[in-house]
Amino acid sequence: MDWRSGRLPLNGMRVVDWTVYWAGPFLGEMLHDLGAEVIKVESPSNWDSMRTVIDVNRYAGDTARPLTPQERANVNQHYNEWNRGKLSLGVELTNPRGRQLMLDLAAKSDIFIENHRPGAKEKLGVAYDDVCAARPDVIYLSLSGYGQTPPERDAMALGAPVELASGLFSLNGYEDADTPAKTGFSYGDPVGALAALSALLLAVRKLRKAGEGSYLDIAMRDALAFGAGAAFTDWSANHEVRPRRGNRHPVFAPQGVYRCRGDDAWVAISVRDDRDWQALGDALGVPDWYTDVRFSTSEERRESHDEIDAHIEGWTSQREPRDAEEALQRHGVPAGAVLDLRQVGDDQHLAARGAFQEIEHPAFGREVRASSQWGRGEHPQPIDMPAPCFGQHNRDVLLGILGMDDAAIEELERDGVVASEIVAGED
């Protein structure tokens, strides 16, 4: 891939993106990063709830008046994060003419992605068979919590709770704790999205080589479980529940998260091998650690982990996280400050690689967005478009892609089939 010469793998492909919340929208955003034209389809009566469900709509500019529902829907910082680079079509899918518009669009597209609850696409008549009738070689991807198969098809799924259903939650936790732990806010979403993307790109190769479309049934749970696959293999053979590991590692010792100077300030440190162990002793000013026979192997250091941790924390607690990180990295010891997301946004390394870039959003103004994760480095792939306002590109899609004329579009607008504003109810 080389954005400078326009060398992107999905150039010339079009995607119908009928997705909501995080996993599905993130998938669509990544397809845009890889060169596809992505059209986000939302209904004025049933828009992507990410626009409004979580209250991150405070407008950064000067607002003496409260935002209208439509304004709120266009400045949401979750929606705008995961829908960058898309065109927006506002079409009422419960209206038969609206449904037909989406199928007409699908007929002129290569890929169709959706992550509604299983059953929703069948109810609206936009399931794989319906789209296949319009576009026989379509790649249709459904991303759900548990998959399209019984008996768990109808269970409710969001990225956070699905971690409980995946087995991962049961494995997480502080060292030797009885209580499991949950990852971040909603870990099933990014992992599900990356698994879906992988499957979809494989299907694109099949399409290009054999001319065959695909139906892809992807489950966030399966993707989370795969990332913990060794635990499944372990259970299957050994039938033993292992103690929780916390921040410790089965081989690296010591490894941990150590308190630093400051409020909720921490540094993560990993000693991968004996070389790192020697370097850690040098960095902490205890060079005789390396020759101490009690600590000469990783196994022995794991046995004395608490004692070693106390010594490390004596050193880190006198330093700020970034200072500890630098001092340890100077000696070649893997170490990193525990950053909050604002600090991540300010990080010089990520900045140098172009991870976060500014773009002008038509409703929010200047905003910072993450760039393509395959376009980072000395010449990062620029962010080319912000997330769309609801219905922002109706005319581009209807005129430019579906070839309608102004009169037909005006009729659709008049009849409420196409809309550029959401129809908000009460919360």
Added chain:
Amino acid sequence: MRVFDDLHVVELSDTAAAAIAGRLCADAGADVTLVEPPAGHPLRREGPCVGDDSTVHLHVNAGKHSRVFDFETQADELRKLVEDADVFLTDWPTSRLERLGLGPTSLRDRVPSVIITQVTHFGDYGPYRDYAGSNLVALALGGQLKITGDPDRPPLSNYGAQAEYQAGLSAFAGTVANVLLRDADGRGDTLDISVLDVVATNSEHRGPALNLGAVANRAGLSVSATYGVYPCADGFVYLTAFAPPLWERLKSMVGLPELEKERFATQAARLENNDELQAVLTGWTLSKTSDELRGFARRGDPLTVMETPERLLTSGQWRNRGVAHDIDGYSLLGPPWPHDDAPRPAPALGEQA
């Protein structure tokens, strides 16, 4: 889907990042050669084990062949192997690759068609390029560590090598993308993936943090009474009634008159009386077993029951989906998408059959 059955991948890896990407290449049908030092791949040493085999190795190296190289004396042979490959997949930093004559730039000059996917903790460009990395360090610097764990305890890593897993998925997707490009014109591309980049990209709440200054911290098991983990009689359950229609559904599922009180009538009221609501709901969840709660979940009620590897391996849903495969005395999970064939077992050291 075995759409990679025309491709030879050579993998030179130390961590799960490249190893997961190589595993997925093998699942897609590629012939994957795992290059190992005489002492074996580092992940072979990560327990617990099945017999003498590391479960991490069995999982991430499934479907690969193994070839042993002495990097001091067999660098020429290794270089030849890589130059003849369709894809070179590595998590070694460039400085180490250069000592073997396999630096991405020189390899590209010699072989225009090879796809090079390099997935390192910090990437091949930027001020931390020469930093030493680990899964835990990438979680820390990428923002995912700070938001996991209890607020009054240290930030907590989740199970396994999740930063490297995310990067492995990203590296695999990027590799498939570059295969698509090479199919069209025969040219190979070089990909520089950083584990840190992927973690930072995948962090939710980044939009509000960077654009509204709203930094979220770790919240333990419970975000609020209507969105969090509860104990049940024999496990844990997640209640997800954060929006009005879900709350209505939760009320009819729980069926307790207390929930009809004015104090819980609106979203704002529920947040204001959060602890009281949590106590009521805890009383209800503790009175139910996981099996009873699964019945609610399957009909679409707003809750999710904790499952363990043990239960999932025998679950009807996974049987119907063909997620897990019986190998030789153990199970392996297949790739997280529809697949027909079971993965082949991971190789013994040097096994090429």
